[in-house]
Amino acid sequence: MTYQVLARKWRPKKFADLVGQEHVVKALVNALDKGRLHHAYMLTGTRGVGKTTIARILAKSLNCLHAEHGEPCNQCDSCRQIDAGRFVDVLEIDAASNTGIDNIREVLENAQYAPTMGRYKVYIIDEVHMLSKSAFNAMLKTLEEPPEHVKFILATTDPQKVPITVLSRCLQFVLRNLNSTQVHDHLVYVLQQEQIAYEDAALLLLGRAAAGSMRDALSLLDQAIAIGSGKVTESDVRNMIGAVDKSYLYALLEALAARDGQALLSKAEEMDSCAVGFDSALTELALLLQRLSILQSVPAAIGTNEPEYEALTRFASLFSGEQIQLYYQCALRGKADLPLAPDEKAGFVMTLLRMLAFAPLAAMSAQRLHGQIDGTQLQEVPVSNNQAAFKPSVIEQTMPASVSVSQSEEVPQTDAVPPTLAELETDIEPTPAMAVGSTTENISPSIMHAPQSVVVGDELPPPWESSGDDMSHELVSNLVAPESMHTEEAGEHKEISAREQDEYGDTLIPAQIDATEIITAKDNFPPLTAENWPEILSLLAHRLGAVQLFSQHTAIAAYDESNGDLTIALAEQGEPTANRELLNRLAETLSEVYARPIRLHTCSWHGQNALETPQMRQQRLHTEQQQQAQSILEAQPAVQMLMETFNASWVPESLRLHKE
Structure with a gap:
């Protein structure tokens, strides 16, 4: 008896044998069981996932004499002849070889006649996207309203090439790629039935190499059996598919x-x-x-x-x-x-x-x-000069506020688990200070001369209001630091108390510390007015997060300081990114920094022509700077001469005003 390759020998003969296409099988079996049959089906998917197999099983179910719950019996004459390819009422066409209109016209002419042996005439057209445009046009009418005894099953690996007019007339099913676990399990079943020895690791490699195609997996398995002389080993499979040891x-x-x-x-x-x-x-x-x-x-x-x-x-x-x-x-x-x-x-x-x-x-x-x-306690890792110059600059300019740990400050010990790097860097946002080339000139003296200090926290006085020494004194007076940050001094091990995050996860607040010890930020923020709104949003940028997406398109329309009602007008550009959750977050942030409840209301931008959003203000300032730069240049005699000589005109986008 001649050898039959595994991909053909173990091709599923009924829906229950299919692997990994449950969503398609369930729909087809229910439709067959209830008699709710469509006149045309489109099966799409990559190679080897079961398109032609499902088409043949469906053809058998439609003509089976003893079908039960949508499954063919595989015993009657119709089932056996369809499996053998000899059933006259099931015609399988390879569209890659029969692309012309003449081939399709012959099919359509025969479709009008009643089936000879079965209940339905079934036309399986494989790789249907290869048909010519004229062939598609010829079959449109028949595909839309075929005779009651005709069913079309179309299969393709490239549905984008099928005209939308054809797709719209079919019930479309998208077959999924198989994952490596599904392929592995089916290969185990096949090898057990074939009584062939195997190594499980080898089948896992084959499952990955098949890239979702069961036919490819069975073909590779055939090759592995041949290489291994009747057994499947990991080393043979690795050499065969080029996998790395x-x-x-x-x-x-x-x-x-x-x-x-x-x-x-x-x-x-x-x-x-x-x-x-x-x-x-x-x-x-x-x-x-x-x-x-x-x-x-x-x-x-x-x-x-x-x-x-x-x-x-x-x-x-x-x-x-x-x-x-x-x-x-x-x-x-x-x-x-x-x-x-x-x-x-x-x-x-x-x-x-x-x-x-x-x-x-x-x-x-x-x-x-x-x-x-590995269980070995490490000492503090020394930081190079470049790193020392870089890190404090980033922390100082990007953290929402700052306090430091003094060498003389007593710190309670705790058994808290050290935080991960991701937890410590949740708040840090990229700023210009992180650009390559940052130098020690950007670092305040308080940080430069306190390498043992840890700069994190929630309240940082604006640098324009504090000198370096004042800032250092202010920072040392307020102890807030991430949990389990260690310092070493005179052989004494110190541990900093824990912090907690607020509900949004991007504002760090002290844990287990009296509220009176926290310096309020109200005095550092300008009054809530329309003129100050851009500056307020700039100061809160590091705490607002996603709120900034729409806040740059808002302006203060009214503020009642007596009851804390704040009304903001929202420009059209900010509407797509605004929602109630972000508005509540903005209100809570303002309430926190101004140390009083603030209720936020919104109003339409229509009729608010006197207002200006931060985005509008930025654009206005940019335009004014361009105009000022142009005026300065036009006042130069040399420039006037060039413009007159060459009849030149300005390119506004190229003008920049640099102030010393």
């Missing part, structure tokens, strides 16, 4: 943990000599990093019985969560940049060196926040 990936992670650049380069050379695909290597490395992140975040998601569990656990303990996320992004970026590299090896090596270059910063962050790695 996990030992290479483990060695790369070991070198990254040890920050050993020489070991990284040596391993890359070894992979190159073994003809390892570097594109596949980066893909496998990203998958491994993803599993490490899952193990750190949700340990129960990785079963202890998995073969890689011990290795994953060990590597998860060597890296912080921040490092794993960073390396994952490096791997993805390196894979995307690989076609742009001089060659694949160079791109792969540069990706590894990028990981190595960022490793010290990631490790330093983990050491500062967590205090230990």
